Amino acid sequence: MSYTLEQLSDEIRGALKADSGPAGKQAVCNLVSKALLDQEFIAKHLTADQCRPRKVLYEDPELGFCVCGHVYADASTGKPHDHGPSWAIYGVAVGDTEMVDWRIVKRGEGDAPILVEPAKTYVMRPGDSHLYDVGAVHSPNRRGLTKLVRIEGENLDNVKRSNIKAVEPATAK
Ligand SMILES: [Fe+2]
DSSP: OOOOHHHHHHHHHHHHHHOOSHHHHHHHHHHHHHHHTOHHHHHHHOOTTTOSSEEEEEEOTTTOOEEEEEEEOSOEEOOOBOOTTOOEEEEEEESOEEEEEEEEEEOOOTTOOEEEEEEEEEEEOTTOEEEEOTTOEEEEEEOSOEEEEEEESSOGGGOOOOOEEEOOGGGOO
16 A cells, blocks of 8 residues: 555654654654655656645644655756755655765854865665755755655745855865
């Protein structure tokens, strides 16, 4: 039987109510992976006509987390970013995605950007999910058609992202 959006949302709510810290969010990663491996779930929710490129599939009225579907048709190189005060979980359903974790070199003061340099690169494959906790700077590189289930700690439509800039290679330590 298929894993439904309602089941996923209910189980995420349960996991975050049981533990709103890192362990609870890791439990959410496991739930996301379960959805990623369910072909009926993917076929129903991660369609190009619904997700251009992001659609909020479910927003929890109490805890505020969102289950989002993303469909990207083309290759792209992401810019380093965080999600302001929110955490996020990326889950890959279709298309290998190269993720880059960035290290903060200098915290900007006032209007100055936070300066970052690449720290780690790894490939996420279908079924993989990964937690980016509050303040974790990351960027995705897509080689072609990619479909994601992404959980946002709060709806990112309402969140201001940090001002982040990659340091030039010549000045990187
Ligand atoms: Fe992100």
